[in-house]
Amino acid sequence: MISVCFSRCSCILYFVLLIVAFVLGYIWWGPTKGGTNPDVLPVVLWHGMGDTCCVPFSLGGIMSLIVEQTKGGYVRSLEIGGNVVMDWESGFFIHPNEQVDYVCKQLLQDEHLAKGYHAIGFSQGGQFLRAVAERCPNPPMRNLITLGGQHQGIFGLPMCPTLTEASCDYITRLLDNAAYAPVVQRSLVQATYWHDPIMENKYRLGSTFLSDINNELYINEFYIENLHKLKKFVMVQFLNDTIVQPKESQWFQYYTTGQNKVIQPFTESKVYKDLGLDKMHRQGKLVFLGVEGDHLAISKAWFIKSIVPLLLEK
Numbered sequence: 001m002i003s004v005c006f007s008r009c010s011c012i013l014y015f016v017l018l019i020v021a022f023v024l025g026y027i028w029w030g031p032t033k034g035g036t037n038p039d040v041l042p043v044v045l046w047h048g049m050g051d052t053c054c055v056p057f058s059l060g061g062i063m064s065l066i067v068e069q070t071k072g073g074y075v076r077s078l079e080i081g082g083n084v085v086m087d088w089e090s091g092f093f094i095h096p097n098e099q100v101d102y103v104c105k106q107l108l109q110d111e112h113l114a115k116g117y118h119a120i121g122f123s124q125g126g127q128f129l130r131a132v133a134e135r136c137p138n139p140p141m142r143n144l145i146t147l148g149g150q151h152q153g154i155f156g157l158p159m160c161p162t163l164t165e166a167s168c169d170y171i172t173r174l175l176d177n178a179a180y181a182p183v184v185q186r187s188l189v190q191a192t193y194w195h196d197p198i199m200e201n202k203y204r205l206g207s208t209f210l211s212d213i214n215n216e217l218y219i220n221e222f223y224i225e226n227l228h229k230l231k232k233f234v235m236v237q238f239l240n241d242t243i244v245q246p247k248e249s250q251w252f253q254y255y256t257t258g259q260n261k262v263i264q265p266f267t268e269s270k271v272y273k274d275l276g277l278d279k280m281h282r283q284g285k286l287v288f289l290g291v292e293g294d295h296l297a298i299s300k301a302w303f304i305k306s307i308v309p310l311l312l313e314k
């Protein structure tokens with residue numbers, strides 16, 4: 001594991017922050033809420049990098065909002081590894097394949113979800129939940145909503161929420177220089193969806209997560225079939241995003257191979273056919289929403305207007 005502390009000062013600061021998050025996460029807010037209204041499907045949330053399942057100023061607040069808007073529907077915010085420290089670390093250091101396996105088991109064991117559920121992924125939680133949809137058809141996911149998800153990966157990491165600047169610089173240098181080295185793939189989550197458009201082949205062969213779920217190594221029919229079981233796959237792009245590069249990755253688009261300026265039209269991309277997105281598109285299952293604002297800048301009013309109706313669908 002890569003140390004996130006570069007000086008004694010930042011170590012102490014992180015220690016204090018983690019303790020605070022721990023207290024908030026454990027005493028005030030749990031990973032589940034609601035649960036008495038049988039007329040709505042449960043909702044599963046997966047947090048982004050540098051976040052955890054339940055603090056009230058982040059996903060805890062969204063959980064409460066969903067419970068209120070669904071009149072007591074069951075909401076579960078995934079806590080990876082079973083405690084808040086592991087949960088925070090998972091966003092950087094636990095391989096997505098391992099996280100997805102863990103989540104699939106957790107979802108299967110949760111009896112509230114047996115008849116199906118809606119899923120909302122925040123940032124990288126978006127592509128991780130898509131992997132859950134593709135790899136684990138039980139319990140069935142109905143609507144998958146990704147808020148700022150990086151479905152085609154990233155090429156650039158201008159900021160790392162809740163990490164120090166020195167740690168973020170270190171990670172960025174590592175990604176620039178050695179993203180596809182096996183040791184980096186094993187130890188740094190962001191490397192697994194680092195998508196170098198200039199060395200497309202290196203990416204395809206070196207990525208241990210994204211190129212697999214995007215059917216770029218070989219066509220996995222099981223993934224296509226499972227993704228197709230979704231009623232809707234809703235992708236939300238933050239139109240003024242300064243964190244996700246390129247921001248179009250949030251709508252499953254990416255650079256044309258060989259350069260990092262021009263975005264290839266979605267319907268002309270390889271993944272469009274290879275993951276069966278073409279068929280989903282024709283059937284109206286793909287929904288593209290744009291919101292003005294920076295990464296994950298979600299207002300309560302927008303969430304109620306644009307997301308809640310999707311959660312009320314059967």
Ligand SMILES: *[C@@H]1O[C@H](CO)[C@@H](O)[C@H](O)[C@H]1NC(C)=O
Nearest residue numbers: 238239240241290291292293
């Ligand atoms: C955000 O992006 C949209 C679409 O590109 C643009 O029309 C709008 O002016 C931008 N808003 C801000 C505040 O920059």
